[in-house]
Amino acid sequence: MSGSVEVEQASAKADGWGSRLGVILAVAGSAVGLGNFLRFPGQAAQNGGGAFMIPYFVSLLILGIPIGWAEWTLGRRGGAHGYHSAPAILGRVSGQKAFRYLGVIGVLIPLVVYMYYVLIESWCLYYAVQYLTGGMDLGTDPGGYTKASEAVFTRATGIGGNGQLFAHGLDTENIVLIVVLVLNVWLCYRGLSAGIEKFCTYAMPVMAVCAVVVLIRVLTLGTPHPDHPERNVLAGLGYMWNPDFSRLWDFKTWLAAAGQIFFSLSVGFGVIINYASYLRRKDDVVLNGLTATATNELFEVGFGGMITIPAAFVFLGASGAVGGTFGLGFNTLPVVFQYLGPFGRWVGAIWFSMLFLAAITSSLSMLQPVTAFLTESLGVSRKRATSVLVGLVLPGVAWVMWFSKDLTALDTMDFWVGTTLIFVMGSLQLVVFAWIFGAERGIEEANHGSDARIPAWFRWVFRWVSPLFLLVVFVGFCIQSLPGYLKALADNPIALWTLGVVAVVASVLVFCVWKADERWSTDQGTERMEDAE
Amino acid sequence: MTLGGWVSMVVSLTFVWGFAAWCYAKVLRGPKA
Numbered sequence: 060m061s062g063s064v065e066v067e068q069a070s071a072k073a074d075g076w077g078s079r080l081g082v083i084l085a086v087a088g089s090a091v092g093l094g095n096f097l098r099f100p101g102q103a104a105q106n107g108g109g110a111f112m113i114p115y116f117v118s119l120l121i122l123g124i125p126i127g128w129a130e131w132t133l134g135r136r137g138g139a140h141g142y143h144s145a146p147a148i149l150g151r152v153s154g155q156k157a158f159r160y161l162g163v164i165g166v167l168i169p170l171v172v173y174m175y176y177v178l179i180e181s182w183c184l185y186y187a188v189q190y191l192t193g194g195m196d197l198g199t200d201p202g203g204y205t206k207a208s209e210a211v212f213t214r215a216t217g218i219g220g221n222g223q224l225f226a227h228g229l230d231t232e233n234i235v236l237i238v239v240l241v242l243n244v245w246l247c248y249r250g251l252s253a254g255i256e257k258f259c260t261y262a263m264p265v266m267a268v269c270a271v272v273v274l275i276r277v278l279t280l281g282t283p284h285p286d287h288p289e290r291n292v293l294a295g296l297g298y299m300w301n302p303d304f305s306r307l308w309d310f311k312t313w314l315a316a317a318g319q320i321f322f323s324l325s326v327g328f329g330v331i332i333n334y335a336s337y338l339r340r341k342d343d344v345v346l347n348g349l350t351a352t353a354t355n356e357l358f359e360v361g362f363g364g365m366i367t368i369p370a371a372f373v374f375l376g377a378s379g380a381v382g383g384t385f386g387l388g389f390n391t392l393p394v395v396f397q398y399l400g401p402f403g404r405w406v407g408a409i410w411f412s413m414l415f416l417a418a419i420t421s422s423l424s425m426l427q428p429v430t431a432f433l434t435e436s437l438g439v440s441r442k443r444a445t446s447v448l449v450g451l452v453l454p455g456v457a458w459v460m461w462f463s464k465d466l467t468a469l470d471t472m473d474f475w476v477g478t479t480l481i482f483v484m485g486s487l488q489l490v491v492f493a494w495i496f497g498a499e500r501g502i503e504e505a506n507h508g509s510d511a512r513i514p515a516w517f518r519w520v521f522r523w524v525s526p527l528f529l530l531v532v533f534v535g536f537c538i539q540s541l542p543g544y545l546k547a548l549a550d551n552p553i554a555l556w557t558l559g560v561v562a563v564v565a566s567v568l569v570f571c572v573w574k575a576d577e578r579w580s581t582d583q584g585t586e587r588m589e590d591a592e
Numbered sequence: 593m594t595l596g597g598w599v600s601m602v603v604s605l606t607f608v609w610g611f612a613a614w615c616y617a618k619v620l621r622g623p624k625a
Binding site: 079080083108109110112116293294296297299300301302343346347349350353354356357359360361364365510511 | 593594596597598599600601603604605607608609611612614615616618619622
């Protein structure tokens with residue numbers, strides 16, 4: 060046995076989950092992010108309100124839950140052979156070398172998404188710090204709130220021009236970013252149980268408490284503007300929940316619902332397959348997968364659906380309650396908090412602290428699969444893998460920071476990697492699980508050691524329903540979004556260069572697989588099979 | 593807020609809270625919690 064494999068084995072033995080609740084909260088923490096509180100309510104309100112929940116829950120049942128189960132099962136299976144990264148696991152479970160290289164997508168996604176997500180995470184902490192220290196003052200003239208809020212956003216993000224963030228030097232926003240980066244790397248370096256699991260075990264309940272506090276404040280807003288009696292909390296809830304069933308006949312509504320489920324649950328991201336690989340074969344995957352999903356849905360529908368849109372509607376009316384993730388979260392809500400008066404400062408601090416916790420539990424989950432991949436592909440220790448990871452991540456973060464004008468680099472990475480490739484990875488995992496490993500065998504494998512059972516008839520869902528639904532959604536998504544982004548590539552060289560950066564990163568990862576190829580072909584892994592058969 | 597709004601909100605919230613409660617009750621009752 061080679062020395063590198065010994066290192067790999069030692070690393071594999073060192074890593075592992077401390078408790079069942081820990082792994083559930085870590086997966087849920089990965090899934091719960093800004094999208095739960097900001098993207099979901101915007102999508103629902105714009106796509107039929109309460110009626111949106113029909114395609115949303117249908118997508119959850121035939122897309123989110125099945126792909127999640129497939130990913131949990133593949134991960135645990137790969138882990139039983141001593142593998143923890145998507146390339147090694149997909150290659151091993153499928154028995155086909157090509158899947159090792161295709162599995163690189165499962166490492167590329169978290170790595171590239173991290174490069175811009177960590178910036179968004181730092182915006183959340185920056186806003187929280189500003190509220191806590193009293194630095195978030197939008198003035199006394201309500202007519203100027205929106206403009207002042209936009210100025211804060213421009214400063215925090217550098218959206219006004221390329222290189223602006225670097226020109227700020229060691230101002231608060233950049234110090235916050237450094238703190239966030241160091242915190243991420245440190246927690247990742249500490250490992251699964253002592254770092255990620257421990258952090259999520261505390262962060263998730265704190266996040267829930269923050270959400271409850273903000274929710275109570277929003278639901279008790281009443282009618283704050285006597286001049287606008289129509290702007291009350293019930294009308295705000297109505298704006299979010301009143302159903303428009305005619306929208307169900309619009310394909311875009313189904314596309315939006317399926318997309319929301321897909322991106323919200325972190326399936327096809329390369330994270331769950333990695334996290335599940337640290338389970339023992341006698342550990343549950345079916346109920347664990349459902350519980351992590353249920354936690355995500357609780358935050359998304361139970362909190363996200365009740366807070367953002369109603370709060371914006373009450374103070375700004377229908378026109379203020381629309382907008383994308385960043386618009387609602389970083390422009391609109393600070394205006395809402397300003398309207399709340401002195402108390403708004405503390406609501407703002409709680410809100411953005413909550414968003415920061417949602418973001419950091421997600422960003423940590425992006426570092427872990429890459430660390431595991433570097434460890435087992437290069438045959439190095441976790442410490443050295445973390446160093447390599449930092450070397451890969453920092454230039455990418457600097458790229459996104461520099462090309463901040465109109466958030467071009469961020470948007471390009473988000474579309475091509477954080478959106479398009481997730482569909483590809485989700486499809487790959489479904490194909491390996493349902494068609495190569497076999498749906499019946501896959502269900503049997505998933506049910507082994509699990510406290511809940513996937514019924515046998517579900518093989519039809521794995522084999523036909525989910526792949527076909529995913530295909531329809533993916534084609535619809537391409538028709539709807541690809542032309543605009545292809546045009547952006549042609550018109551904006553920064554977008555094209557950013558895609559070049561992604562290609563370079565992908566090449567490095569492919570090289571790592573190539574380097575490990577021979578070892579993975581002959582090595583049977585650590586074969587934690589004592590409880591496998 | 594219309595009746596349809598109330599119904600869709602209550603049904604959705606009942607589903608997500610019920611789903612989460614069922615899952616966590618089963619996990620915490622299980623031998624491997």
